[in-house]
Amino acid sequence: MSGHDAIEVISAKRxxxxxxxxxxxxxxDAYTKGAVADEQMSSLAMAILLNGMTRREIARxxxxxxxxxxRMDFSTLSRPTADKHSTGGVGDKITLPLAPLVAACxxxxxxxxxxxxxxTGGTLDKLESIPGWRAALSNQEMFAQLESVxxxxxxxGDELAPADKKLYALRDVTGTVEAIPLIASSIMSKKIxxxxxxxxxxxxxxxxxxxxxxxxxxxxxxxxxxLGTDAGVHTVALLTDMSTPLGLTAGNAIEVAESVExxxxxxxxDVVELTLALAREMLAGxxxxxxxxxxxxxxxxxxxxxxxxxxxxxxxxxxxxPVARECHVVTAPSSGVLTRLDAxxxxxxxxxxxxxxxxxxxxxxxxxxxVWHARPGDDVTEGEPLFTLLSDDEHxxxxxxxxxxxxxxxxxxxxxxxxxxxxxxxxx
Amino acid sequence: MSGHDAIEVISAKRxxxxxxxxxxxxxxDAYTKGAVADEQMSSLAMAILLNGMTRREIARxxxxxxxxxxRMDFSTLSRPTADKHSTGGVGDKITLPLAPLVAACxxxxxxxxxxxxxxTGGTLDKLESIPGWRAALSNQEMFAQLESVxxxxxxxGDELAPADKKLYALRDVTGTVEAIPLIASSIMSKKIxxxxxxxxxxxxxxxxxxxxxxxxxxxxxxxxxxLGTDAGVHTVALLTDMSTPLGLTAGNAIEVAESVExxxxxxxxDVVELTLALAREMLAGxxxxxxxxxxxxxxxxxxxxxxxxxxxxxxxxxxxxPVARECHVVTAPSSGVLTRLDAxxxxxxxxxxxxxxxxxxxxxxxxxxxVWHARPGDDVTEGEPLFTLLSDDEHxxxxxxxxxxxxxxxxxxxxxxxxxxxxxxxxx
Numbered sequence: 001m002s003g004h005d006a007i008e009v010i011s012a013k014r015x016x017x018x019x020x021x022x023x024x025x026x027x028x029d030a031y032t033k034g035a036v037a038d039e040q041m042s043s044l045a046m047a048i049l050l051n052g053m054t055r056r057e058i059a060r061x062x063x064x065x066x067x068x069x070x071r072m073d074f075s076t077l078s079r080p081t082a083d084k085h086s087t088g089g090v091g092d093k094i095t096l097p098l099a100p101l102v103a104a105c106x107x108x109x110x111x112x113x114x115x116x117x118x119x120t121g122g123t124l125d126k127l128e129s130i131p132g133w134r135a136a137l138s139n140q141e142m143f144a145q146l147e148s149v150x151x152x153x154x155x156x157g158d159e160l161a162p163a164d165k166k167l168y169a170l171r172d173v174t175g176t177v178e179a180i181p182l183i184a185s186s187i188m189s190k191k192i193x194x195x196x197x198x199x200x201x202x203x204x205x206x207x208x209x210x211x212x213x214x215x216x217x218x219x220x221x222x223x224x225x226x227l228g229t230d231a232g233v234h235t236v237a238l239l240t241d242m243s244t245p246l247g248l249t250a251g252n253a254i255e256v257a258e259s260v261e262x263x264x265x266x267x268x269x270d271v272v273e274l275t276l277a278l279a280r281e282m283l284a285g286x287x288x289x290x291x292x293x294x295x296x297x298x299x300x301x302x303x304x305x306x307x308x309x310x311x312x313x314x315x316x317x318x319x320x321x322p323v324a325r326e327c328h329v330v331t332a333p334s335s336g337v338l339t340r341l342d343a344x345x346x347x348x349x350x351x352x353x354x355x356x357x358x359x360x361x362x363x364x365x366x367x368x369x370x371v372w373h374a375r376p377g378d379d380v381t382e383g384e385p386l387f388t389l390l391s392d393d394e395h396x397x398x399x400x401x402x403x404x405x406x407x408x409x410x411x412x413x414x415x416x417x418x419x420x421x422x423x424x425x426x427x428x
Numbered sequence: 429m430s431g432h433d434a435i436e437v438i439s440a441k442r443x444x445x446x447x448x449x450x451x452x453x454x455x456x457d458a459y460t461k462g463a464v465a466d467e468q469m470s471s472l473a474m475a476i477l478l479n480g481m482t483r484r485e486i487a488r489x490x491x492x493x494x495x496x497x498x499r500m501d502f503s504t505l506s507r508p509t510a511d512k513h514s515t516g517g518v519g520d521k522i523t524l525p526l527a528p529l530v531a532a533c534x535x536x537x538x539x540x541x542x543x544x545x546x547x548t549g550g551t552l553d554k555l556e557s558i559p560g561w562r563a564a565l566s567n568q569e570m571f572a573q574l575e576s577v578x579x580x581x582x583x584x585g586d587e588l589a590p591a592d593k594k595l596y597a598l599r600d601v602t603g604t605v606e607a608i609p610l611i612a613s614s615i616m617s618k619k620i621x622x623x624x625x626x627x628x629x630x631x632x633x634x635x636x637x638x639x640x641x642x643x644x645x646x647x648x649x650x651x652x653x654x655l656g657t658d659a660g661v662h663t664v665a666l667l668t669d670m671s672t673p674l675g676l677t678a679g680n681a682i683e684v685a686e687s688v689e690x691x692x693x694x695x696x697x698d699v700v701e702l703t704l705a706l707a708r709e710m711l712a713g714x715x716x717x718x719x720x721x722x723x724x725x726x727x728x729x730x731x732x733x734x735x736x737x738x739x740x741x742x743x744x745x746x747x748x749x750p751v752a753r754e755c756h757v758v759t760a761p762s763s764g765v766l767t768r769l770d771a772x773x774x775x776x777x778x779x780x781x782x783x784x785x786x787x788x789x790x791x792x793x794x795x796x797x798x799v800w801h802a803r804p805g806d807d808v809t810e811g812e813p814l815f816t817l818l819s820d821d822e823h824x825x826x827x828x829x830x831x832x833x834x835x836x837x838x839x840x841x842x843x844x845x846x847x848x849x850x851x852x853x854x855x856x
Binding site for chain 2: 006007010011014037038039040041042043044045046047049050051170173174175176178
C-alpha cells in the first residue's frame with residue numbers, strides 16, 4: 001500500500017493510463033484516512049470522469065471502497081436475501097410496496113437506503129412522514145427484523161463504505177457526479193457491502209432521470225451488473241422509463257399513501273406493473289421464482305408485511321399522514337389528450353414546494369408535493385384540475401408553477417397516443 | 429459577477445463549453461476570496477487541462493488574475509523597461525548576467541522572480557547564495573533601484589496576481605500543472621501585472637524542460653506572445669534547447685560564479701550565446717536595438733551594473749561564495765567523445781544534492797550542485813573527472829549518482845558529433 005503518492009496516481013489517470021490495483025488500493029485508503037486531500041481526490045475524479053476507467057479498474061475501485069468499512073453478512077438468516085436499487089426518479093416510491101411484497105413471498109429484503117438530494121425523492125424521507133417511524137437501526141435490530149418481518153428499509157451506518165460516503169459528498173460539490181465509473185462503484189460498493197444475496201437494479205432513463213439517454217443507461221447497467229456478478233451477488237438490471245413520473249404523486253406522505261393503495265390491491269397501473277416486475281426479478285435472483293407476487297398483493301399478505309415492517313421501526317401504519325397547510329390547483333388550459341407529462345418538470349416542482357432538499361442538512365416537508373390528475377394518454381377537460389400543488393408555504397407556489405410551464409402537452413381529442421413501454425430493457 | 433456558482437462553471441468546462449467572460453471573472457474572484465473551494469478549483473483545473481481553453485478564454489482568465497491584485501506601472505521611469513521569463517531549465521542562470529547587461533545598455537529590467545521547485549533552479553535561490561543579498565524589496569525600493577541601477581531581481585509581493593499565487597500552489601499538489609492555458613496565464617498574469625514594457629520569453633524544450641516536445645513548446649510560446657501583445661506588452665519568445673544543461677554548473681553559488689565569469693568576458697560559450705540572444709531581443713523590444721550588448725560585456729559595463737545591482741540589495745559582490753562541505757568526483761568510464769549529457773539527469777542530481785527543494789518551505793543548500801567537466805562534443809579521457817558532485821551532506825551522493833546513471837553517452841573517439849542548435853525558433 002506504500003510507495004505511491006497522490007500526484008503519481010492523478011497524473012497516471014490524467015495521461016490516460018490504466019491505474020494499477022496497488023495505486024487504486026492506496027488512493028482509496030489514503031483518501032479515507034485524510035492523507036490524500038479533497039482537492040487531490042477531486043482532480044482525480046474529474047480525470048476519471050473525462051478519461052474513463054476500464055472494467056478492471058472499476059472493479060478494484062469498488063473493492064477498495066468496500067474494504068474501507070465493514071461488510072455485512074446475512075448468510076445465517078433462515079431465508080435468502082434480495083435487494084433493489086433505483087438510480088432515482090420522480091414519483092419513484094417503488095421500494096415502499098416492493099420490500100414488504102418480496103418479504104411476503106419468503107425472501108428477506110435488507111435495504112440500506114438514502115435521503116433525497118435534488119429533484120428525485122429519497123425513500124427515507126418518504127417513510128419518515130409516517131408518525132413515529134425511525135430510519136436508524138443498529139445492525140442487531142436490522143438482523144432481528146429481517147428474521148421476524150423479512151423486510152427492513154433503514155439508513156446506512158457510517159461503517160458501510162466510508163470511502164464512498166466521503167467521495168460522494170465531494171463529487172456533489174465538484175461537478176464530478178456524472179461519471180459512470182464513479183456512479184457504478186458508489187452504488188455497488190454499498191450494495192455489495194450490505195451483504196444482499198441478489199440485487200435488482202432499476203436504472204432510470206429519461207428527462208427525470210440522471211441518465212437522459214438509453215445508451216448511457218445501458219452502459220451504467222452493464223457496468224453494475226458485472227461488478228455485482230464478480231462479487232458473487234446475483235445481479236440483474238432493468239432499464240425503465242423516467243420521461244414520465246411514476247404514478248400520480250411526487251412528494252413524501254402523498255407517495256406513502258399511493259404505496260399503501262398499491263398494497264391494498266389498487267393504485268396506479270404503472271406503479272403496480274413496475275413493483276411486480278422488480279419483485280419477480282428479486283424472487284428469481286433469490287431462487288424463489290416459484291412464488292407469484294401478484295397473488296401476495298391480492299391476498300393482503302404484502303399489506304400485512306408492510307404494517308409489520310413499519311411497526312418494527314416504531315411507526316404507526318394506521319395513523320393519519322401529515323397534510324400540507326396550503327394547496328393550489330392548476331386546471332387544464334384546454335381540452336384534449338394529455339400527450340406528455342415531463343418527469344423533470346414535475347420533480348422540480350415537487351422539490352420547489354418543499355418535498356426535497358437543496359443541501360443535505362436541509363429539512364423536507366412531509367406533506368409537500370405534486371399530485372397530477374391525468375397520465376399521458378388520458379383525456380383532460382379545460383378548466384378541470386390537472387395538478388394539485390401542496391406545500392406548507394404559500395410563497396413556494398409561484399416557483400413551482402414556473403417549473404411546470406412547458407412540462408406537459410395537451411393535443412386535440414382523437415390525437416393518436418402511443419405509450420412508451422415502462423420496462424425498456426433487461427441487462428443480466 | 430453574481431448569478432454564477434462553482435458547479436455551473438466546472439460543468440460547463442467539463443462538458444466542453446466555452447466559459448463566458450462573466451463565468452471566468454466570477455470564478456477567479458470567488459476563488460481568491462475563498463468562496464470557491466480548493467476542491468472545486470482543482471476539478472475545474474483538471475477539466476481545463478483535459479478539455480483546453482480558447483484563446484479568448486485564456487486572455488480573460490489572465491485578465492481576471494491580474495485584476496485580483498495590484499498592477500505596477502513603470503511608465504514614469506526615465507528609461508524603457510524590458511524583462512525576460514524562462515519556463516525553467518537545468519543550469520539556467522541566464523537572468524544573472526542578462527539583467528545587468530541589459531541595464532548597462534540603457535534599458536531597465538524590473539524582474540519579479542520566484543524560487544525553484546523540483547529539478548529546475550530558482551533565480552532567487554541562486555542570488556541568495558551571495559552574502560547579504562536580500563530578495564524582498566518594497567515597491568518604492570524597486571522603483572528607486574530601477575532608476576539608479578537599471579536592474580532589479582526581487583521576490584514578487586503578495587499583492588501581485590494573488591489569484592495566481594493561490595492557484596499555482598493548488599496545481600502543484602493536484603496534478604494540474606501541465607495545462608498550457610494555465611501555464612500561459614500564470615506566467616503572463618504576473619509579467620503583465622509587473623508592468624514591463626517589453627518581454628522576452630525563453631521557452632525551454634527537451635528532457636530537462638517542462639515541455640518535452642517542440643510543438644507543445646511552440647503552442648505555449650504562441651499563446652503567451654498573443655496574451656502579451658493583446659495586453660500592450662511588446663512580447664517575443666525564443667524556443668531554446670534544454671536537452672543538455674546550460675553551461676557547466678547546476679546549483680546555486682556555483683551558478684553565480686559561472687555568471688560572474690560571463691560578466692567578466694569569459695564563461696561557457698552557450699551561456700554567453702543565450703545571454704546575448706535574449707539581450708538583443710529585450711533591447712529590440714524596448715526600442716534600443718542600436719546598442720550592441722556584446723560590447724557592454726566586453727567593456728566591463730555589464731559587470732559594473734551587476735555589482736551595483738547586488739550592492740543595492742545589500743549583497744557583497746566581492747565576498748567569497750559559500751562552498752559545499754563535501755565533494756565527490758565521478759570519472760569518465762571510458763575515453764572518447766561525450767555525445768549526450770541529459771539535462772534531466774543532471775537537474776535531478778543537483779536537486780538530490782540539496783540545491784533544490786521538494787516542498788516550498790524547504791531550505792536549499794547554497795553550495796550544493798553538480799559541475800560537469802565536459803559538454804557534448806568534447807573529448808573525455810577514461811579515469812579523468814567527468815562530474816564533481818557538491819553537497820553539505822555526504823549521504824546525498826548515492827541518490828545523486830543514481831540519477832546520473834544512463835544520463836550521458838561516451839562514444840569512441842572520432843564519432844561524428846552534431847550539436848543541437850541552442851536557439852530552435854523565434855515566435856513573435
